[in-house]
Amino acid sequence: MIRNTEPGRVEAVHRALVLLKLMAAQGSLSVTEAAKALDVNPSTAQRLLVTLVADDFAVQGERKRYEPGPAYGLGAVQPLRVRVRPFLERLFERVEETCHLAVLVGTEIHHLDGIEAVRTLRFGLRTGVRLPAHVTSAGKAMLAGLPREEVEARYQVAPRDLGKADLERLHQELALTRKRGIGSNFEESEPGVAAFAVALGAIDGEIAALSIAMPRARYGRGDREKFAAHLLRTAAEAREVLVR
Template structure:
């Protein structure tokens, strides 16, 4: 059994590898029924996970070092794009991943302006209080979100979301805005940011945010954040990122606004309060 489990785990080349049952069977030369049985046992024990695009490494496997490998690939794909974005906007740019209810910052760009933003590479912040975090939470299943928070949300400032129902509503609005998330003063009173998720076939891989002071023109910057996240997804996945399936109750309307029009539409929000 151990040998067969090892064969199956070795079939996954890295954190982003997704394989169907047939592909695992072909790579291991094990009987299909045996492969399926072991795969399901590995999913149940969290060594693998299973989504619409097949099987992939799960939390336990990633915790043994695969997480760092995956983070390295994400940082490498994002670095030139986010450095250029920081130079273009003259603002702080973050790259982060989701770690349960926190965001974990993988990279930060922005020169002298980085001193004014109290984040750091390797640091954490509550996901529901940041644009980069809300951008990733928006693509998690509703039941997964409920399990993560269990109805308890800590408030960092008076503007932080402190109720799970309100958070669900906010994430629904993010999905109808093609995944763009906004935050003004929710994590730090003097900071505002706009974020978009780097998306894979089964959920968010990471997220990008552009950060400034509380009066920053986030509405004008939103398309730049969205385009950067989209480009990183393409580099990681080798082509057009797959369109994720939003939850039925929160699916975007058919006439959802395209990215090209967001800069004009979002400018209608005065100082961003309606976000």
């Protein structure tokens, strides 16, 4: 809830700026959330959001949630986690399984963000966790986009505990990943997990990927094709906006 306590403040402008900051912090914002934050009627919040859309400071996503638009920040670069968050949310809505955003750092993947599935039997969040790239779906997806020479160079300089990859076998896996368009992981990173991922490419110098993870016990026939379709669709939408 906001109060007009500053003399001379234009309340409509202040409210619009509050909504911009909320969108940047959360990745996206609904009309209901905006109305609650401003302590106004939903119709008032919607008019403010529509105005931001008209001036390219916001865009409306497929779930009628509002996301930062191309004019937001006037050229300032937002953190990768914030920029990708709307697409992570889209992927989660489509698959209803635990989803993550990861980046490639050397021969590791770093999980920057995630949304956990609302199921009794589910794969938990790994936000903040680092894992060897060659045993994860996201790592394979990102490594598959690199030249063979760069992959080998990364493992040559990797710390000994991270460099224990069979490079010939890894190259075979990466070739399969390129053919399928997605990386996969069946209990390689940890017992009981089935995971799939797609690379987004380089976004402002960071190689990123979106992944889906679920308990292996719930993995069924046709899941690979279903998840691949959603991953490829979401990645294409993200690249259109984020990859320059």
